[in-house]
Amino acid sequence: MKHNNVKIMPLGGQAEVGKSMYSIEVNGKIFIIDAGYRFPDLDKLGVDIIIPSFDYLIERKKDIVAIIITHGHNDVMAALPYLLNAIQGVPVYAPNLTADLIEMMIDHYQRHQKKNLHMELIRVKRDESIKIAGIPVEFFPETHSIPGSVGVAIWTPDGYVVYGGEFIIDFGSPEGFRCNIQKMMEIGKKGVLALMVESSGASNPGYTSPNHKLTNKIESMFEDASGRIIISSYAQNVFRTKEIVELTKKYHRQIVFYGRDKYDQTNSIIRLEKTTREPVITVPSKYLGKKENVGIPAKDSNYVILLSGAPNTIYNDICDILDGGDELLKIREGDTFIVASPVLPGTEKIANKAQNDLFRTPADVHILKNKELPSMHASIEDIKVFIQLFNPKYYVPIKGEYRRFVANAHIANEMGIDNDHIVILDNGEKCTFENGQLDENREVIEIEDVMIDGIGVGDVGEKVIDDRIQLSNDGIVVVGVTIDSRTKEIIAQTDCQTRGFVYLKDSGYVIKEIINICEGVVSKLKDDPQMDVQDIRNEMKELSMRYIMKETGKKPVFIGVVVEI
Secondary structure, eight states: OOOOEEEEEEEEOBTBSSOOEEEEEETTEEEEEOOOOBOOOTTSTTOOEEEOOOHHHHHTGGGEEEEEOOSSOHHHHTTHHHHHHHSTTOOEEEEHHHHHHHHHHHHHHHHHHTOOOOOOEEEEOTTOEEEETTEEEEEEEOBOSSTTOEEEEEOOTTOEEEEOOSOBOOTTOOTTTOOOHHHHHHHHHHOEEEEEEEOTTTTSOSOSTTTTOSHHHHHHHHHHOOSOEEEEEETTOHHHHHHHHHHHHHTTOEEEEOOOSTTOTHHHHOOOTTSSSOOSSOOOGGGBOOGGGTTOHHHHTTEEEEEEEOTTTHHHHHHHHHTTOOSSOOOOTTOEEEEOSOOOTTOHHHHHHHHHHHTTSSSEEEEOOGGGSOOSOOOHHHHHHHHHHHOOSEEEEESBOHHHHHHHHHHHHHTTOOGGGBOOOOTTEEEEEETTEEOSOOEEOOOOOEEEETTEESOOOHHHHHHHHHHHHHOEEEEEEEEOTTTOOBOSOOEEEEESSOOTTTOHHHHHHHHHHHHHHHTHHHHOTTSOHHHHHHHHHHHHHHHHHHHHOOOOEEEEEEEEO
């Protein structure tokens, strides 16, 4: 009897929001599905994004047969350039629109990082059936907030492993967003060993549709607006962009895509009617305004100005506009300003500032709350439909916080799946199926977050973050002592510089005492010239910090410098 071995291991996406990345291994051949990032928590000062660690994949590079990207959102694809830099030579499979966005992203990465990446990008149709390394792989179309989204089913001798991607059930969705229930049913009839289903909306009752739609929430605002309409929406939510375009047409206005980020995906996703490529969203030229006319009342009074951008930048853009930092767009009397960009974790502070400052302007402001803007992720009834279509032997909740996994497991219970056939995994936790049966033992691999800071990858650790927090809370103290390299005597006035520490006018005595302490430590070199200067610096820090804590209660970053002349 042939021995079949299937392993599923999350490398990111579990018990967190974003950073999705999953390894599915079929008899020693590894498929990587998705490679995304997430935004850092508020305490990760200066960190831009967080990606998964690729150490495990680098060790198993020869076994990796494919990287599959299911759709064009950053939380599932934006770590791909870093992954390809680590394991070049692995082919990347993606649907057409996602492939377009990947090419743009790789080009941006190469220019920004000044690196050359080799990428074999293989475009697939949304409902295509192919073989990868001799293993049948099925793609099936799904409805999500960006067109071209797919789920993936990888064949094993014991049934498919189905990666459900991100989806909702919406039979009325437009072309490009529409799912293929028939294809899902066909996969289900052939047998599904394990079904991996997203969990972020698993606590939400009913179906997500039609609550995800924006039109019925803002159409009255379009009807009532007498001047310009300015609306913020995330560039990656193309479904909402399409709704805004349709309202623009209906009310005979002109739209301007005002993405202020040079690499905003909006213009890559929206193919204007005059281009030769098939458009995702059709915008006839008569409905298209000119950006250079923004700010000229005689020309832009009928405009819909769509402020598109990424979740981590769009509220900064709004604040910049409100502060007068935009040359063209100034808020004026008669404007209607609609905020249709949900506040995401990590953006609360800047979003709150932007929303408060908007009410200081003369515009008619409408802020849609998060509960009015549900994301296009599966709710309870959507998940039930998925389970019914695929009828899996085992069920694996993925993508979301841990409490959402528990909610997802309850849904599976209601659909008749026993607890011993529900597998909840953490990042780095590998479950194994031997000849179609779940092995109770799980291998655990330590998976660390990799922080990206500018062009630095992984060179920002917790110590650096701690120093940044310390700097932001209590400032910095730098003491420089100059000595004669031969006699070790102090030969210049000791300098003490501080930033963000204390108000010098009222605390001169503190600075004076710090100088006295440091000079007292450095004077030891005169009596024992063989002492290690590094030990002197450490003692300067230790004694000074002890005094600073006692006198001020603060813990600034302290740097002691000994200069020998």
